[in-house]
Amino acid sequence: MATKTLAREAVTLPVNQILAGDCIEVMNGLPEASIDLIFADPPYNLQLRGDLHRPDNSKVDAVNDHWDQFASFAAYDRFTRDWLAAARRLLKPNGAIWVIGSYHNIFRVGAALQDQGFWLLNDVVWRKSNPMPNFKGKRLTNAHETLIWASKDEASKYTFNYEALKALNEGIQMRSDWVLPICTGHERIKDAAGDKAHPTQKPESLLHRVILATTNPGDVVLDPFFGTGTTGAVAKMLGRDFIGIEREEAYRAVATERMERVRRYDASALEVTGSKRAEPRVPFGQVVERGMLRPGEELFSIGNRHKAKVRADGTLIGNDVKGSIHQVGAHLEGAPSCNGWTYWHFKRDGKLISIDILRQQIRAEMDDARPH
Amino acid sequence: MATKTLAREAVTLPVNQILAGDCIEVMNGLPEASIDLIFADPPYNLQLRGDLHRPDNSKVDAVNDHWDQFASFAAYDRFTRDWLAAARRLLKPNGAIWVIGSYHNIFRVGAALQDQGFWLLNDVVWRKSNPMPNFKGKRLTNAHETLIWASKDEASKYTFNYEALKALNEGIQMRSDWVLPICTGHERIKDAAGDKAHPTQKPESLLHRVILATTNPGDVVLDPFFGTGTTGAVAKMLGRDFIGIEREEAYRAVATERMERVRRYDASALEVTGSKRAEPRVPFGQVVERGMLRPGEELFSIGNRHKAKVRADGTLIGNDVKGSIHQVGAHLEGAPSCNGWTYWHFKRDGKLISIDILRQQIRAEMDDARPH
């Protein structure tokens, strides 16, 4: 069986497997702080109290409907708290969780997440392009489901591939409402009798966006309510490791077969648009050190309304203000901050050229020097 | 002052007024089971930290008002439970409530609604066509807010004008996700200094849909967080009675002046389609909902030989014939069919302008709002 050895504790994590059993018990048996991302599609059928992990021990024949409701909500809340606590223990400090639900359960899940110290990052609306209509005409067509994205806590440096998602969306930053069709056709897994193998199979497109957005290749994605394994299938395609937990033998069988069928995409296909923040930092002083700009040379602001003089230590002096390219720019503009690299320009043959060109040259040389 | 005498108890309800004070205390002073619909836009408990600047260094005008500050989730939950209990007491047995919120608070509100015995009917997503972007590229654009629609209890025979909403949506069943622009431009009320009078004024189009869908003319609509009075303004336009409760003197002053300005629509415009309609394509109802054309406004045929009046649900009435823009046009022309979009014109500054212009505007917005 595949496993992953965790550095410090010399414990192993069973990856790319489907673990059998109750998700809370199984999660409690895994090493803490070992998971990068959890995707959870928990049950929300409040009527089936007995199916929940810890059924309410009070007798169900309550005085009236209200008490019955309270009892079932309380049981559902206990179940939610328990599996969320187990999930939170497994997350790395910078880990995150997604939970999907409908109005029947998502409000309770969201409140429980907040109560346990998770930090909500976004709620995302999956807008179904082909929902089931409301046949009786008594309500609005229930055309969406809600996903909550939360980091382990407020301080977590969660993963978000902003540029990749922006690229997915034709250059516009991705919004919190996602239009995706429900899972039908060939993607919908059927059992031997030709019936759908699982009542709520999620579309791969949804998991694709989730996993692409909030994990990196090689990360471990855990799904405690694995079902037919959409999370695992997409994780594998995208070069992530997965751990599935599923109680029902029938679903495990379907998922196991599905995992074997799935092919991982080419590594080159898994590369996504990166962020500039990840680029190596170049001190402006290097530009002077290398003689790309000389001490005493004048720089001009982006609108050519201000100028400053380069000093030997890589600082600027302009208008009696000394400091970094950023500080002097910010001061001259009266702005809280300024990116000096894009703000300042030098003159060559009468034309203004951004100093960022020089940074790019230095970065290119750094790349050449790095062993491949 | 306007009042409404309630049949059985011979108590009076102060309608079409803005009541001053804490909403819980004021609600507790009103007669129980007297309200048809409550629309509530409670504080969101945003928990904002430091300042936020746009990439152009301008500062975002944050919602940091004292009324949005709560010490903890527990404090917010207490507040929520208390105002919901007071609200529930006021509702008629078949009454209903709408609450709007964001991911900061809506999960707690939804859970509290369920805990108190309200019966959730739908969660509705207001997809903003022009949301504020995420400036730092750290999350998804927060492009929606969530509304919860709930009846007083499971047995309530709540009001839902299914056919009216379907007509508003040009023959297609209304879904749980609504694309509407945020409140800007002339609709956004400014104070004497030219600043926005309220940080979170809601668009009239949103209230138009809510009130049209879930009340009948003559119903009483209560808004316990009245603000600048969008709920009251739309209720009055649509021939409903309103009760506003607002603690802040400054907001009351703005709302009072606004209520006086608002005109009730023509009675004939308020009648709502009771019959099914043919299947058109683009919702003319949105033109009305967004205020591009007002209920009661007259449209003129292409040769200016016929005219018709716009109704609140996006249908027309002309020459005793009611129906879609296409149906009424066809009838007046004695033709088997008619493209209402090119047939009808509205008058601005004495000139006739095709309503197709308005459709083009909406299409552009919808295209832009659609994530890919």
Next chain:
DNA sequence: TGAACACCTGAATCCCTCC
């Protein structure tokens, strides 16, 4: 009189590394 352009703003839990 338009077209083009500049400017402003919206319920926002909005950076990250190094010292």
Next chain:
DNA sequence: GGGAGGGATTCAGGTGTTC
């Protein structure tokens, strides 16, 4: 852990001015 500092980061739509 707090503070300092480099430097990365935005979309739609309305209003008003210029050409």
